[in-house]
Amino acid sequence: MFDTALTAADLVFLAKGAGMTLLVTAIAVVLGTILGILFGVFRYQVGPWWTAPLTFVLDVFRSIPLLIQLVLANAFMGMVLRWQLSGFTVACGVLTMYTAAYCAEIVRGGIEAVPMTTRRAARSLGLSWGQDMVNIVMPLATRVALPSWIGLALGVMKDSALVYVVQVTELLKSTQILITRLQEPLFLLLICGAFYFLISFPLARLGGYLERRWSHD
């Protein structure tokens, strides 16, 4: 059915692109989640007044299109700060902040979903604020926040396609390079989509698995 000029070497080239997508996503999601938890707890704990500057910065990262953020950050680092950063570093940095900005809200929502009465009961047993956070709030908030967080991680994975503007050859860019050479756009996009699916599917299933595992409560 397919009369294609695609070679095994081209498939390896695509797989490398997929590897780059996975790497950028993994770094951004891991670091962004850690930062997001810190920001989210800080915002919940300190209240809106003192966290207004942080909230503003996070809102900026949430509301400006990622493409623009990448181009501007890259230009700012190179032309204003004169830092010799690789496109990969800029891409990871911007995607991390983008993830953190969304994650902070997910975390804050998760913490707010833990009933105050439950936390009071924990404190009344002599648990400190930190022990309450670690043993009660975090496990319960995680259950609430998990579906949104999975959605965020999958979204970041797909949005990472935009890092080609800072010269990072990830999966979609690799596909476009092959399209230019082979002139088989539909077939190549189909393969590209299949790669994205292969990367996303385990994460989506992990979410389902954890939800089932935690369904006793």
Add this chain to the structure above:
Amino acid sequence: MIEIQDVRKSFGALEVLKGIDLTVAKGEVLTVIGGSGSGKSTLLTCINGLEPIDSGRILVDGTEVHAKSTDLNKLRRKIGIVFQQFNAFPHLTVLENVTLAPRKVLGMSRADAEAVAVRQLQHVGLSDKLGVYPGRMSGGQQQRMAIARALAMQPGYMLFDEVTSALDPMLVGEVLDTLRMLASEGMTMICVTHEMKFAREVSDRVAFFHQGVMAEIAPPAQLFDAPQTPELQRFLAATA
């Protein structure tokens, strides 16, 4: 001994405790009755420092609860409290619910904490539920678990804040039986309750709260059979 001296507490413009003086001796069972909004539940949450007070003092075994120098987390080990809502930790099994605080706060080993927990859960009649998650239990069972959880800290005092108010009528009895058992064992208890029969039965003294004031306090026979104030007379007539 719990000493409450001229305690005042407001929520915004609403003064909910208007100068309460009360002493509860070791081994005493005090029940507190009164209409909603009378300040009785607030008093309990002030005793273990969950709520700050505006003025006055509360002393537990001579330690001032609201003094800046007081380590509240340490003080709370002495004072168990059980609330109207069961407040089970839903992500933990019954056994884990009860062992959490002894392990984290008292630093007990898992084995020691489990031994204590099993003993307390047997005590409240839940020894067959160790591995069960709270969501699978009835309200009465969850409330008894909450009592075992507080008892596992081996507190000197137990505070009960309307612990049967959120229960189906069918389940009230089993929780009250648990409280009766504790009272008969000599536990020092303050019970805020709407169960008049229970109050009459177990209490050494009963206090009647009305609009932030302790209007009357007396042994149950005297308080229920010869109420002095018109407020208490009306309250008893309405709840009879």
